[in-house]
Amino acid sequence: MSQTRSSAVFGKRKEPHTIIIAHGDDIRHFTVRPWMAALCGSVLAAIAIGYLLATSYLVLRDDLIGATVARQARLQQAYEDRISALRTQVDRITSRQLLDQRLMESKVAELLDRQEELSERNGRMLPLLEKAAGASAGSADIPIPSAKPEVRADIAPANAYAASAVTNSAVAALARITKGSTAGKAGSASIADRADLMFLTINKSLREIESRQLEKIRTLTENAYKTADTIVAALESAGLEIDATYGSSDAGGPLVPVTGAESFDSEVEELDEALSKLDSVRDAATKMPIANPAPGRVVTSGFGVRRDPLIGKPAFHAGIDFRASIGLPVHATGTGTVSKAGWNGGYGRMVEIDHGDGLTTRFAHLSEIKVTEGQAIEVGQLLGLAGSSGRSTGPHIHYEIRRDDKPLNPVKFLKAGKAIGTLL
Structure with missing residues (x-):
């Protein structure tokens, strides 16, 4: 065993431990320093802690792995749910855009049909307007009701060309709107609203043009009948009769108004009939001796x-x-x-x-x-x-x-x- 020594300056202190091993005549001793004891203790503690951790890991490994797998599964499910929601939203937006595009295409097709109809009307009206050009000079002397506009033979073609220009610009505008409909849900709704408003405005303009066309046709028809009646009345006052049956007819029946294309066809047929009657009256009148053989002579x-x-x-x-x-x-x-x-x-x-x-x-x-x-x-x-x-x-x-x-x-x-x- 070790003996302790005292110090006058620092007081007492412990002497290092000495380990003596005796074997027969052989005697060995070892001095254990404090730091060596601390080092051995630390190593033993580390080994014990490592052993405990390894044992705990082996015991709890399955639970840890299961928790990790479950957490990864939850994260993956969350990502998949998010992706599914985004895909649904994209599909909904795409479907809305497709519907808007189909709606635009149907409206453009309707406008093109209206344009084609107006072009056909223009083609049908041109011969009648050329035929009515000879009547326009005489129509100026016939009283026209104040509620009706002035008769001009060039109104209908101008309206038809104006309608064609309006329709062409409308188709281009709607096409631009359709191409720009890739914004989002709110943007798509705004674009669809603007397209609907534009379509309604253009439709209203086309209806106004068609209405003016019909009104001009009715005015030309009325003027043609009035001109023919004036000529016939003047000739009858001189004892000249163009046709004994002129102005008389035996007809009747309930009034069934026509609309749309039937109305236009009916008005055009009526104008054609009126102009034909006016031409026949004029031809008959020019054959009669009603001119002055010596104009200006007393x-x-x-x-x-x-x-x-x-x-x-x-x-x-x-x-x-x-x-x-x-x-x-x-x-x-x-x-x-x-x-x-x-x-x-x-x-x-x-x-x-x-x-x-x-x-x-x-x-x-x-x-x-x-x-x-x-x-x-x-x-x-x-x-x-x-x-x-x-x-x-x-x-x-x-x-x-x-x-x-x-x-x-x-x-x-x-x-x-x-x-x-x-x-x-």
């Missing part, structure tokens, strides 16, 4: 009983006389065929025109004849030159109108011609 002797200029006794004057100098051109007052052209007793040099239906005109006391018998004559064509041939007291134009060789008063015809001259 009538020196009227129709009926008068004092004969040569013998001074009452006598019947079968026509009217216009003051004219020798050589003044004399023109036809209606279409027809020359039935006589030559000397005819007291008429002197005379031209007679057959206008059909027993109606004839005579131009007498001519100095020169410019037509031959059997020649076809148009309104305003030169027949001869004024003179004083035959039974005459001076140069003038003697003008007669006869029906079935019975003389009629030419003044009524001249008044009718003056009334409807701008309508022919």
